[in-house]
Amino acid sequence: MGTGSSGSAATPDRRGRPRIRVLRVGHRAGRDPRLTTHVALVARAFGAEAMYLHPPDDGVARSLAGVRERWGGTFEVLPAPSWKDVLRSSSAPVVHLTMYGLPLARALPALRRERELLVVVGGAKVPPALYGAATYNVSVGSQPHSEVGALAVLLAELRGLPGPRPLPGARHRIVPSARGKAVVVARAGSGR
């Protein structure tokens, strides 16, 4: 299943949950910008610190910068011209989400013990070398579905369901509502 200790100096976050970065491989600019944007938004909303995007796409990075400006936090999309370089320069164990992998339920105890993780999701065509490069190849069910769905479920299992609290620096924040849409907007000139 892969090593249980990362051997790095990384520390988990305050609640003992693994720190997570995501790597999205095989993005096809112009082909499906919304799908990759959804991967990034899920990574952000479920507590990942950043997403490396291979190949890079300024449009996606700008969308997420706009989300950060409005909704706060520090999540960013970082360009990854080479996915192999991301793996080489990362000390974190690598979890590759793939329908061919071992069931998530069985991998979870080991994953939860890690201090940090690099979660890799591919698109329609996954580079074959990725399977051997990963510490863990993990599936969320053995049916074809969506990297967006698989990532959300994995992150919810590792970091818990995201809650209603706004992120630091948010200019807009939602007030959860049973029936409507309640958003509080920071006053102009009120600083951060």
Place this chain on the structure above:
Amino acid sequence: MGTGSSGSAATPDRRGRPRIRVLRVGHRAGRDPRLTTHVALVARAFGAEAMYLHPPDDGVARSLAGVRERWGGTFEVLPAPSWKDVLRSSSAPVVHLTMYGLPLARALPALRRERELLVVVGGAKVPPALYGAATYNVSVGSQPHSEVGALAVLLAELRGLPGPRPLPGARHRIVPSARGKAVVVARAGSGR
């Protein structure tokens, strides 16, 4: 939060989990077929029985028919020219997934007691009337992210993580692997 009993004659499945159908509202054909296809694939992989698609899109329905042919099960995409008609003709309580809704963690106990549910996800523009028509408006975090991710997490919470077992009638089935891609293909002429 909404009524706890559906008052219908529906029965939950053998394990006492709610039966689920999904309604995808606001699909824009030609604009983003892959996103709606991912919603359908997640609905299928995480145990929903069918997805109503509004407005209808034969291309998406055909994609899912191809997945069913290869990977088994009975999940289908059904055309929904009117989303209001789907709600009117459904006896199931309606769960609308929206970032403006009440946090999922608080709604889960009531949702898990339901025998059946109709889960509604919208796209970029959600019809305002949907909020009032829903039994529950529920959020998976109060950040903008993805209907694909929200649906996957909700279904995993209601029906458990999908496992590695193939569905009835599958012609292809994956053998979970730590390192590679192992698929068993039914022999031609071997029936189902």
